[in-house]
Amino acid sequence: MDAVLEAVATTNPFDDDKLHEECGVFGIYGHDDASAHVALGLHALQHRGQAAAGVVSFDGAGFHSHRGLGHVADNFGDEETIKKLPGYAAIGHNRYATTGDVLLRNVQPLYADFAFGGLAVAHNGNLTNAVAVRKDLVRQGSLFQSTTDTEIIVHLIARSHAGNVIDRITDALRKVEGAYSLVALTQKKLIGVRDPFGVRPLVLGRLGDAWILTSETCALDIIGAELVRDIEPGEMVVVDGDGLRSLRPFDQVPPRPCVFEYIYFARPDSVIEGRSVYDARKRIGVELSRESGVEADVVVPVPDSGVPAAIGYAGAAGIPFELGIIRNHYVGRTFIEPTDSIRNLGVKLKHNANRVHIEGKRVILVDDSIVRGTTSRKIVEMVRAAGAREVHMRISSPPTTHSCFYGIDTPDREKLLAARYDTAEMAKIIGADSLAFISIDGLYRALGVAGRDPVRPGFCDACFTGDYPIGLIDHAAAERARGIHLVEAVAG
DSSP states (O other), X not given: OHHHHHHHHHSOTTOOOSOBOOEEEEEEESOTTHHHHHHHHHHHTGGGOOSEEEEEEEOSSOEEEXXXXXXXXXXXXXXXXXXXXXXXXXXXXXXXXXXXXXXXXXXXXXXXXXXXXXXXXXXXXXXXXXXXXXXXXXXXXXXXXXXXXXXXXXXXXXXXXXXXXXXXXXXXXXXXXXXXXXXXXXXXXXXXXXXXXXXXXOEEEEETTEEEEESOTHHHHTTTOEEEEEOOTTOEXXXXXXXXXXXXXXXXXXXXXXXXXXXXXXXXXXXXXXXXHHHHHHHHHHXXXXXXXXXXXXXXXXXXXXXXXXXXXXXXXXXXXXXXXEEOXXXXXXXXXXXXXXXXXXXXXXXXXXXXXXXXXXXXXXXXXXXSSHHHHXXXXXXXXXXXXXXXXXXXXXXXXXXXXXXXXXXXXXXXXXXXSOHHHXXXXXXXXXEEEOOHHHHHHHTTOSSOXXXXXXXXXXXXXXXXXXXXXXXXXXXXXXXXXHHHHHHO
16 A cells, blocks of 8 residues: 555656547548648547647648647647648548557558558557557568558558458458547548447538538537537448448447546537537536535535536535636646656646635545546645545546556556555545545436446446457457466566
C-alpha cells in the first residue's frame, strides 16, 4: 500500500490519469469548400485526439495533403493552408496515438498510389492482430513507412487481387481483427466503414447536396449539417457522383458499441445511436445516487467530464449542486518543466477548489472514472485542504479492471487501481471517507436497458467486465511470449 501512495504522490501533475481518447474522423463529398468544412469538423472533434491532425482533399485532378503535429487550430487555422487543399471532397483525422509514436509519418490520413489510382484513409480504432499481420506482410516484402496499424490496411488493399477498390477494401478488412471506423477517399468515391461489432461510432450527415461521414454529431452541428443516421455495425457506405449506396460485406454479429463513449469519450452535446450523451450522463448520475446515496451538504463535479453525472446525482439526491472545483483550461503539458517544487503543487495546476462552497461541508465528489488513482487522491486532498468536513467520492462508471485493446489508451492491467484493490482499499488509497462506483446493471439501466445480459450485453464493456467481444490475437501472443521468457528465466 505504501508503494501505491508513493507513486500517487510523485506522479507528474501534468498527467490527467484518464482513459485517453481514441481518434476522430471526418469526410465530406460534394462541397466546393470541402477542406474548410473538414477542418471545422475536426475542430469539433478535438477532444478525441490532440496529438496531430491531417486533411487530404481531391479536386478532380489530383490529391492535396497537409498534416501536422498538435491541435487542429495550430495546423489549419489560417486561410492559406486551406487554399492549398482545394477540392469538392476531403477527409481528415485527429490523432491520439494508441499505436505508433507521435511522429509526422504516423499522422493520418495516410495516402498511397495504387494501380487503380490514389487512395487516402483515416481510421479510428485499434487492430488486435496488427502485429501478426504486419510481420506476415513484411515477410512478403512490404515496406512500411509508419508504425501505425492503419498502414496495415493500406498494404492489404495494395496486395488484394479483387477487381475494384470497394472489393479491395472489403478484402483487406476481412483480414484484420479489431475495432475500426474509417473513412477513405479515392478519385471518385468517399467510403465509410464500421467494424461488424460497431465498437467505434460513425455517423452519416447531409449538408445541402454534400454527404458527410464523421465520428460524432457535434462535428455536423459546427457546420450546420443535419444528422441522417448512424452507420450501422458492419456497414459500408459509398458516396460518388451517383449518390449514396449501402453495402453489407461482412458477416453479421451482435453489435457491441463502446459503452465508455457515453461515460466519458464523446462530447456531451453529441447523439450516439439515438441517445443524447448529455442526458445519458445525467441518468447515470441518477442511478449512482440511488445505488450509493450518502448524507452530504453539496455535490461537486470533477470538471469537466463529471458535470452532467453530478447534476443528475444532485437532482436525485436533493442535495445542492455547486461548482466546487474550477478547472484551468489553459495549462498544458508544456507549460513549465515539472521540477520537484512544481510537482508539489500537484493537481492545482489544472484544478482549484472553490473554497466558499466547500469549507465546513460534507462534499460528494462525482467523477467519471478512476484509472491509476493519482488524480483522485490529489482532488480529495485539495478539497480537504479547502476545509471540507467529509469527502465522499462517487464514480459514474463501474471499476476499470481491464485494459482496452480497441482504440482507448489504457494502462497495463497491473497499473489499474481497481484491478488490484477492492473499493474499501481504494477509498483508503485516495483518502476519501467513502467511495462507490455505479454498478454494471445500473449503468445499463441509465442507458435504457433493464440490466446487463451476459450473453448479449449490447455494449462493449470489456474494461469493466473482461468480456472482450473481439479476439486479442497480438495480446495473447505477447502473453505467451512473456510466459515463455518467465519460465526460461526461472529455469536459468
